[in-house]
Amino acid sequence: MGRIAVVAGPDAGHAYPALGVGAALVQRGHDVLFCSGGEHARLAAHHGCDFLELPLLEPTDHDGDFGHLLWQRGAAMALPLAAALRQRDLDLVVADLLTRAGSFAAQLLGVPWVETIPHHLPDPASDLPPVGSGRHPARHPLRRFDDRRIHVKQAASLAEGWRQAAEAARGIGLQRVAAPALRLVATLPGLERPRLQWPARAHVVGPLAVEPPLAPLAPPAGDDPLVLVTDSTATDAAGGLGRAALDALRHLDLRVVITSSDLAPRIDGRVVVGRGPHRPLLAEAALAIGPGGGGFVSKAAAAAVPMVVVPQLGDQWEAAARLQEAGVAAVLRPGRLSPRRLRWTVVRHLADPRPADAARRLADEAAQLGPDLAAWLVERVLAGERPFASGPAEHLHATATTP
Template identity: 40%
Template sequence: MRIAVVAGPDAGHAIPAIALAERLSAAGDEVIVFTGTRWADIRAARADGLPPVAIAELPGLDLVDSDGDDTDAGARLSVRAARMTTALTPLLEAQSVDLVVCDVITVCGGWSAQLLGLPWIELSPHPLYEPSRGLPPIGSGLAPGTGVGGRVRDTLMRAATARSRRLGERQRAVARESVGLPGDDPGPGARLVATLPALEVPRPDWPDNAHVVGPLLWEPTDLTTEPPAGDGPLVVVAPSTAHTGVADLLETALEALDPEATGRPLRLVVSALAEPAIPLPDWAIATTGRQDALLAAASVAICGGGHGMLAKCLTAGVPVVTVPGGGDQWELANRAQRAGVGVCVRPLTPATLRSAVAQVLDVPTIRAAARAAGASGDLTDPVAVCRAVVGAHRDDPAGDRR
C-alpha cells in the first residue's frame, strides 16, 4: 500500500507519526509523512539503518493569520484546517495514496482524504480525549466521580463545557462546508490510540473503532551518552518541548537536587533536543542523545507530563516526577499520580521538587507500579488496523465517499 501520514511539526505529534510510518514501512508499505521539514533533516542525520520513509512539508504551516484563528482554538482547528486542506488535497492526489493517517489535531489530513474518497484513520499520540458521558471533562485532571455526589459533579462539569464544544462543532461544520464537505463529519474508519493501557481511563462509551496500540516512540538521534560517574541515583530531567510547558524547570531542579541540599549523591542528566542555555554544576551533564538509553539506567525522571516523555519513562519502568504546565499535561500528570507511578508537583519550588524526588526514590512501590504500567495490557497492531480499514474500503468504496 501507499500511505500518507499527516501530522503537525511539534515533537509530540511529529515523532509518533514518524514512528508509525517506520512501522508501516518495515511491514512493506510505501509511506510519506507530511509534517515539518526539519524532521527530514533530523532523520537523515541518523547513522543507523532506518526503514525508508519520505518526509514532505505539510502545506499551510506558515499561513498568515488574517481572521484571528491563531488566538481562538475553535477557529484555529477549523478555519485554518480548511485552508490547509485546500493546499494538501492535490498533493495527496498526486501521490496516489491508498490510505491517509492523520494526527488528531491535524484535521486537514482527514478532510483531504474525504474529498478524494480515500479511507482515513485518526492517530491520537496520547490517550483518547473524546468526551465521555462517564468521565469529567478531559483536562480537569479529576478521576471519575463516585457515588451520587461524584456523578452530579461530573454531570455539572460536562454541562459547563458543552457550550464551548457546540461552538467548536459549529465552527468546524462551516469550515468543512467551505471546502466542499458536508458539515457533519462522519469520522475516521478507525482510531489509533498510541498510549499505554495504564494511562487510559475506563469509559462506558469507548468507540468501537478505537484501538490502543501502545506508545509510538522514536529517537531523533543515534547518539548515546554516558551518565556522570558515581553510584548515586541517576535523575533524568527532560524539560517540556511544548510551548505550554512550565518555565524554569531546569533551574529549579538544579537548586532542588544539589547534593548539599538533598544529602545524597544524586547524578543528574538534562535530556533535551537542544543544549541548555545555563551552565551546569559538575554533578550534572546535558545531552541531546537517546533518551531510551539514559532511562535504562535511571532511578527517576522529572518531566512536564507530556505524553511522549511520560510514556517513554513508563515503558522503561522508570517512575516520574511530573511538573505539569498547560495543554494536557495536567490531565496526564494526575493520571500518572493516581496510577501510583509517580508524584505530581504543583506549585514548583525547590522544596516541593526535592520532596517529590525523595518520595519516588524512597518508596519501592512507586517503581514497582511504573514497571507494571510499562508492561500493562493487550495492544492492537496498528499495521493490522491500517490493513483492515483499506480492505473494508475496497469492499465498499462508496462507504468512504462522503
Template identity: 35%
Template sequence: MHVQVALWDGGGTVPAEVGVVRRLVSRGHSVSVLGDPTLEPEVRAAGAAFQPWRQAPHRRSAADRDLVDDTACRTPLQVLDRLLTRVVTGPAAAYAAEVRAALAARPADVLVASGVLMGALVAAEASGTPSVALCPNAYNRPTPDLPPFGSGLPPARGPLGRARDRSLHPLVRRAWDRGLPDLDAARAGLGLAPLRDVWEQWDRAARVLVLTSAAFDLPARLPPNVRHVGPVLDDPVWAAPVEPPPGDGPLVVVGFSSTYQAQEDVLRRVGVALGRLPVRAVVTTGPMVDPACVPRTGGVVVVRSAAHAPLFAAADVVVTHAGHGTLLKALAAGVPALCLPMGRDQRDNVVRARRHGAVLGLRPGASPDRIAAAVRRLLADPRYRRGARSLGARIRAEAAGSPLVDEIERSAGTGTSDDRRTPA
C-alpha cells in the first residue's frame, strides 16, 4: 500500500518516528514523508520519498532551535502553551493544507502522523483517508487515571491523591482547549464540524499508537483506538559509533537532549563529577552544544553524538536528562540510570522508571558531589541493576514482538469508524 507520513522535528521523537517509516518500507510499502528539511537525511536513509514543509512551521537546518524552544519556560503550562501555539493547534490550518495537497496529488491508503500534528489528522479526516496518530513517548493525553503531562507527579493514591487529580485535571483540560478555536477553524476550512475538545481529534483516528513499553508506562483506562506497540529503539543515522576509553573501570555513558535545553551547565557539573570517580566515561553533548563546555580528564571522552546501542550494551550506568528515547534504550540494555530531568516529559519518565527500582533522580541543579555520590550508589547497589534488567527484558520483548506495522495495515482497511465506538 501507499502510506503518507507527516512528521515534525521534535528532537528525541525523530528516531522513533523515522523508525516507523523504516519498518513500513521494510514490509514492502511505498512511503512518502512530509517533514522538516532537517529530517530529509534520516527519511531518505530509511528508504522513503521526502517532501519538506513549505508554509507550515518547520526547522530549516540543524542550527535552528526546535519549534517549541522552551528554554525560557518556567512551568509545564508555559511549555504546553508554546506547544499548542507553535505546533499542535496554532498552525493546524497550515499543516492541514499541505497534507491535503499531498493526498490529492497521490492518494494514500493511510496517513501516519506525529500525534501533535492535529492539522495533518484534520486533512486525513476531510479527505476520507484513514489515519494513525503516533505518540512517541509515554501516553500523554489528559486522562483521569494519569497525572498531568509534564507534572512529574506519581500516580494518585488514597483520598488525597484523588482530590489532587480532581483539582488538576480541569485546569489541564482548559489549558489544552485554549487551542480549540484554531483547531476548529482548520476543520471548518475543510468542511468539518467543530470538536468538543482538542483531543477528540485523536478519537477520529483509526489508531493511536503509543511507541513505548506498556510495562514502562503507567496503567490507565484508555480509549479503544489506543494501542501500546512497544518502543522503537533505533539510533539516528548521524550518531556514529564511539570507542570508550581503554581500561577496566566501570563505564558511564552520558546522554542529554538532542535539542537545546540550556544543558551546558548540567553537562559541566556531570563532567566534574565523573572526573572525581574511578570510572571510564563517554559524554555526548548533543548537536546543539559545544563539547568544549565539559571538563575532560584522562578517563572521559566528550563528543557531540554517539550511537547509543553499542555503548549502552557495555555501560554500567547511564546519566541522562530522562528523555524518553535515551532512557528507554538504557533500560532496554538493562542499565540503571541517573536522571537529571530538565523539563517536558522527563520528570514523568523518571516516575515511571522509579516504580521498577531502575533509576535514581536528582534535580538538574545538583552539585558535582551529589552527582558523583549518586553514580557511586548505582554502581555499588545491585538492586538498581536488577531492576533495570528486569524491566529491560520486558521492554525488549515488547519491541521484538511489536504489532506496530500490523496495526497500521489494519487501519488502512478499517478507516476511522467502528472500533473507536466500542467500549474499552
C-alpha cells in the first residue's frame, strides 16, 4: 500500500478536512503521516496516522502580506519539511491549498501531490460573480459592469501571486510551480454554481472534516426544536455570534446549544454553552447558525439541517451566497447582527418548510460522497492515473467502480 504524507496548517477549518482524507486512507490500508500544528497530534493518532509537526510555524513580521505568507513562507517551510519526509520514502503528498509547504515539498521529493480544498472551488470565472465577493449572479447591467471591473483586478492580483510563486519556487531550487494531480473539493454539487468550463482535475467529494477531540455536549432536555450555534474557528475571525445568539434565543420556545471559545461554559435552562463535536447535535437539530465555514456548512448539509449564516471573512461570504441561492440558508450581514434581527430571522426560517426541503436535497448528495471517495481518488493517483471530472456532479449516482 501507499506511503502518504497529508499536510495542512493548524487552522481547524483546513486541518480537519485534510485529516479526514488521511483517516480514510488509513482505513483503506495505507501508511499515513499527518503534518500540521502540534495541537492536532492526538487527533491524528486517534485516526491511525503518524504525526509530524510542521516546521517554522512561528509568526513573522511579513505575515500581513498574503502573497508572502502563502508562497515565501511556504517555500521556506518546504525545505526542512522535505528533509524530514525524505526518510519516509513517500509515494504521494496530500496538501491543503493554503499550505504550500506541502506542495513544494512534494516537488522537492519528486512525488505527485493532491490538493484539498475545504470549501467551494475558489477558481475565478468570467461567467460567475467575482470569487469571494459573496455576490449573487448579476441581473442588472451596472452590476455586470462592476463584476467585470473586479474580475480585471482579480486577474491582476492572481498574476502577481503566480509571479511570487515562481520566485519562491526558484528560491528553493525548483524550476516551476507544479500543478496538483487532482484537487479534492470538500463541498456539494448543489452548492457549486454552473460555469462554462469546469477544471478537469477538480473533483467535488463532499464533506471531509473529522470531528475535534472533544467530549460530547448534551443538549437541553425536552421536545422543543434544537438550534445549534457555532462561532468561527478561523484565525482572526471577529466572533461575537455566540453572544448575540445567547441574547436572541434564550427566551424562545427552543433548545439552544452554543459551541464557542469566547463564552464561558454554562447550562441555563434551555441553553447549553460549551465545546463539543457538532455531528451528534446536528443529528437532532432543526436549525444551525454559524459564520459559514466550510466544515460546519458541510456537516449541517450532510445532516439535512437548514441554516442561518452570518459571514465574517474570506470564503464564508461566498458560502453564504451559495447556501442562500440553494434555498437552504437565510443570510444576515455581520454589520446588521443584533439579537432582535437574529431572533426574527430564526423564527421566520423555522416557520418556512422550504429550507428544510432544500437541506434534504443536499443531504442526499452528501450521502453519496465523502472521505472514502476522496481516498479512492488518491489511490487512482497512486496507480498512475489522473481521473477526469466533467463537472461538480461527476460522482453522484456513481457506478460500482467507485466506493
